[in-house]
Amino acid sequence: MSAKKLTPMFEQYLGIKEEYPDALLFYRMGDFYELFFEDAEVAARELSIALTSRNPNDETRVPMCGVPHHAAKEYLGRLLEKGYKVAICDQIEDPKEAKGLVKRAVTRVLTPATVVDEDSLEAKDHNFLAALFWNPSRNRGGLGWLDYSTGDWSGFESSREPELWQWAQKIGPRELLVPEGHEVPSFVSQNFAQIVRLPGKGPFDRASAEERICKAQGVADLAVLDLAGKPELVKALGGLLFYCVQTQKHELEHLAPFKPLTLGKHLLLDEVTERNLELFRRLDGKTGPGTLLHVVDKTKTPMGGRLLRERMKHPWREAGPIEETLDAVSWLAQDDSLRTKVREALDSVFDLERCITRIFLGRATPKDFTALRSSIGRLPGVRELLDQAQQDGQLPRAAAAILANWDDLSDFHALLESALVDNPPPVITEGGLFRMGYRPELDELLNLAEHGESALDELLARERAETGLPKLKLGYNRVFGYYFELPRGQSDNAPERFVRRQTLANAERFTTDELKGLEEKLMNASEERKRHEYKLFLELRDQVAEARPRFLYMADVLAAVDYWQALAEAARVNNWSRPELTPGRELNITGGRHPVVETVQGAANFIPNDLAMDEDRKILLITGPNMAGKSTVLRQAALILILAQMGSFVPAAKAKLGLADRIFSRVGASDNLAQGQSTFMVEMTETARILRQAGKRSLIILDEIGRGTSTFDGLALAWSVVEELAARGGDGMRTLFATHYHELTSLEGAIPGVRNLNIAVKEWGGDIVFLRRLVPGPSDRSYGIEVAKLAGVPPRVVQRAKAILADLEERAKRGESHRGAFIKIETSPTTLPGLDRPEHRNEIPAEPPAFTDVAPERAEIFVQIAETLTDADLDSLSPIEALNMLHTLKKKLNSN
Structure with a gap:
């Protein structure tokens, strides 16, 4: 469309759009949000709605599409899920009072990480920016993260940039803000739905960031928030607040007190370990x-689900809070009846945190209030259960502390119960929200709107009684409205x-004046x-918003x-048991099971295992065939410690x-070809990170180090890694090391703290049976060929492999090179088709063999059979033809 x-x-539209070029502009026109030009084409495609045009028969044709205002939430949610930003442009003046074009402005910008609508959020997961x-x-640098839907925010500083990027991956935000010009590692950019670059000077300016943080938290000094002396973290948090204010168009008064992440208080699990141990996602x-x-x-509850995720991402490192939690869990685990009642009481609790x-x-719907009312209505029931346990002397310390500060929020439950109807409509501007009796002035309007005819009948009856005119009638017409009517003979009365x-x-x-007033009320009542x-x-x-701190406290409770209870x-x-925590570094597990594998297979099909690590057994080398369960044993030890x-x-x-x-985990084989990293490169990168970052109290899990390169290279690397781990910290670090390099088992006795274990197997009838038992000592064989057989590798390949293996082992015993073995083996009659060397093919006899050690008549039969087989084109024979040939040869052999 030309400027003219x-x-x-x-x-107006283009002027507003120019300010938000990276967002889809939802432009309010009457009862619809309209989109134009490229925004319309994108929205029509992504939402599968009709793309029309304005001025379709004109050269100024403009693509357009739209969605109803009352149904916009669903469409907005779908766009946000796809990673789009949406600028909501509303009418900011009453169209009835507007002179000319109605004024419009963007009231907020919706982004994937700043949504608060229930339908756009995962109930039991945070939605981080x-x-x-x-x-x-x-x-030095800082990383901050914020859940706008709850107000929770945190962050930390680090002198290692890779650590910040690792934690950014671990947090998994929907949007990641970085200064313009800052290089983002490719592995990070591939894992985030949206990376937003902000101008470096404004959003990340230190002075402005300090001002924003103090204003949002209502403090005069950053020291109150433990942010003094952390300028890089302050700048990162300043960028967060800048982005939220710019998109949401209001100050962030709903933020909870900032809680810096104190790494020293938590068991640290990097994103690689989370992935390898399949804590939240499968591989x-x-x-x-x-x-x-x-x-x-x-x-x-959603709040409990989010807390569970938080604890799994950041388990405690100190024994105090762990033991306190174990006491509470033990209390509920021992009383099935109490736990069942607690679960029933919590079953109807909605997301208090996000509702409030x-x-x-100011973005609540009536549904949020009814959810709030229902949720706080369950509080007295939960409190009564805690009261009873306290009277019985069974309440643990953590639960007693909660009970001492319990708030039933009964005043707000009574308020919401008296105010709102049971099932209010979804729209707050169409009435039907409040109960009769909530406010007298509203009761009159409700009566008029819903019982207007009754009010007229009451007025007529009262006038008849007061005037003594029984023939007085009440009527209505469009010209005069409501009126009283009397016959001509009584009109003088x-x-x-x-x-x-x-x-x-x-x-x-x-x-009458009263009838006029009632008529006016009736006309305007709706x-x-x-x-x-x-x-x-x-x-x-x-009124409810003012009490938000009380609601948030009980949400945490x-x-x-x-x-x-979970x-x-x-x-x-x-059927789990309470662990015993010690100040040492032992890891002694009796009858340990992998919680996930056991759940999938069933408890009856899982074989428990014992594991002992102490000062004399720091590094456990675990050998055994593939599929025997080495990785399961490794993972289950780590999962038990995390739990x-x-x-x-x-x-x-x-x-x-x-x-x-x-806890560090280097498990499994994976590559990253998009970044030019092979399986072996990824393996070595993860190993390098472990060796550089592991400490004396770490638990390290290593699975098959060095298998991505040549045998001797891999063995040398694995050997040196074991030596390094054994020497680290003076007396070694706790390590579970699964390997196929049997040569490493010789390190037991040579290096202090190294012990051999293996996953037991049993040979039976030429096959192997996995016993799934972890036993002392090294494995005697790898059983790779047997595992290949179980996997369904063709029998002739298996037999060929056995022959090669036998020959290689025999040559190894004699100290011979393995190179000469292949000429002999590959020219044997058992060679697979196409594998024999061309230069040796003429060594196979061209003529049928002579049979000199049998009777002449039978030798003749053997020659005939040999000639027949030599001349036969086996590749062109059908199955029935081959069977007939075999039958003929057998009959000829038996006839003599």
């Missing part, structure tokens, strides 16, 4: 069954307050009711109770565990 032909509406700032001049990237979270998540946040932000409106042949019509209910709704919203339920369902440091019972008959500060 722009209408005032399009001038993160910002990363790195200062190369100080060689194929899918969630649900096959993950530890799926096994443990017995929570009933939406109310505080009308009282003075009756004002004559119309004279008919047989009757007179009157009105609209007045809507306006008044909307006003009352805003008042109620403000219910989350803690839900967390305890772990207790998992313990009872799966224990979450305050959970563990899948073992008994567990005595020394707490870890970090």
Whole structure:
């Protein structure tokens, strides 16, 4: 559309769009949000809605599409899920009072990480927005993250930039903010739906960032928030607040007090370990069954589910909070009846945290208030259960602390119960929200709107009684409205307050001040009711929003109770036991099981294993064939320790565990071809990170180091890694090392703390049976060929492999080179088709062999059979022809 032909509406639209070039502009026109030009084409494609045009028969044709205003939430959610930003452009003046074009402005910008609508959020997961700032001049940086839907935010500083990027991956934000010009590692950019670059000077300016943080938190000094002396973290947090204010168009008064992540208080699990141990996602990237979270998540509330994720991402490192949680879990695990009642009480609790946040932000619907009412209505029931346990002397310390500060929020439950109907409509401007009796002035409007005819009948009956005119009637027409009517013979008896409106042949019509007032109320009652209910709704919203701290406190309380009961339920369902925590570094597990594998296979099909690590057994070398269960043993040890440091019972008959500060896992084979990294390169990168970052109290899990290169290279690397781990910290680090290099088993006795274990197998009838038992000592064989047979490798390949293996082993015993073996083996009659060397093919006899050691008559038969077989083209024979040939040869042999 040329500049000369722009209408005032399009001038307004394009002016607003110019300010938000990276967002889809939802432009409010009447009851619809309209999109134009390229935005319309994108939205029509992504939402599968009709793409039309404005001025379709004109050269100024403009693509357009739209969605109804009342149904926009669903469409917005779909666009946000796909990673788009959406600028909401609303009318900011009443169209009835507007002179000319209605004024419009963007009231907020919706982004994937700043949504608050329930339909766009995962109930039991955080929705993080993160910002990363790195200062190369100080060689230091900060990472901050914020859940806008709850107000929770945190962050930390680091002198290692790779650590910041690792944590950015671990947090998994929907959007990651970085300064313009800052290089983002390719592995990060591939894993985030959206990376947003902000101008470096404004959003990440230190002075401005300090001002934003202090204003948002209502403090005068950053020291109150433990942010003094952390300029890089302050800048990252400043970028977060800048982005939120720019998109949401309001100050961030709903943020919770900032809680810096203190790495020293938590067991650290990097994103590689999370992935390898399949804590939240399987190795194929899918969630649900096959993950530890799926096994443990017995929570009933969204707040409890989010707390469980948080604890699994950041287990404790200190024994105090772990033991306190274990006491609470044990209390609920031992009383099935109490735990069942707690679960039932929590079953109807909605997302208190996000509901009250939406109310505080002014984005709540009536559904949020009814969810709030239902949720706080369950509080007295939960408190009574805790009261009873306290009276019985069974309440653990953590639960007693909660009970001491319990808040039933009974005043707000009574308020919401008296105010709102059971099932209010979804729209707050159409009335029907409030109960009769909530406000007298509203009751009158409700009566008029819903019982207007009754009010007229009451007025007529009262006038008949007061005037003594039984023939007085009440009527209505579009010209005069409501009126009283009397026959001509009685019209002279009308009282003075009756004002004559119309004279008919047989009757007179009157009105009164009261009838006029009632008529006016009836005519305006519906609209007045809507306006008044909307006003009352805003008042109620403000009243509830003021008590947000009380609601958030009880949301945290219910989350803690839900967390305890979920772990207790998992313990009872799966027959787990309470671990014993020690200040040492031992890892003694009796009857340990892999929680996920056991859940999938069933407890009856899983073989438990014992594992002992102490000062004399720091590095355990585990050998055995593939599929025997080495990786399962490795993973289950790590998972048991993670569960224990979450305050959970563990899948073992008994567990005595020394707490870890970090767990490292190098398990499985994977590549990253997009970044030019082979399987071996990824393996070595992960190994390097472990060797550089592991500490004395770490637990290290290594699976098949060095297998991606030549045998001797791989063996040398694996050997040197074992030596390094054994020497680290003076007396070695706790390590579980699974390997196929049997040569490493000779390190037991040569290096202090190294011990051999193997997964037992049994040979039976030429096959192997996996016993799944971890036993002392090295494995005697790898059983690779037997595993290949189990996998379905063709029999002739298996037999050929056995022959090659036997020859190689024999040559190794004699000290001969393996190179000469292949000429002999490859020219044998058992050589697979196409594998014999061309230069040796003529060594196979061209003529049928002579049979000199049998009777002449039988030798002749053998020669004939040999000739027949030599001349036969076996590749062209059909199965029936081959069978007939075999039958003929057998018959010829038997006839002599």
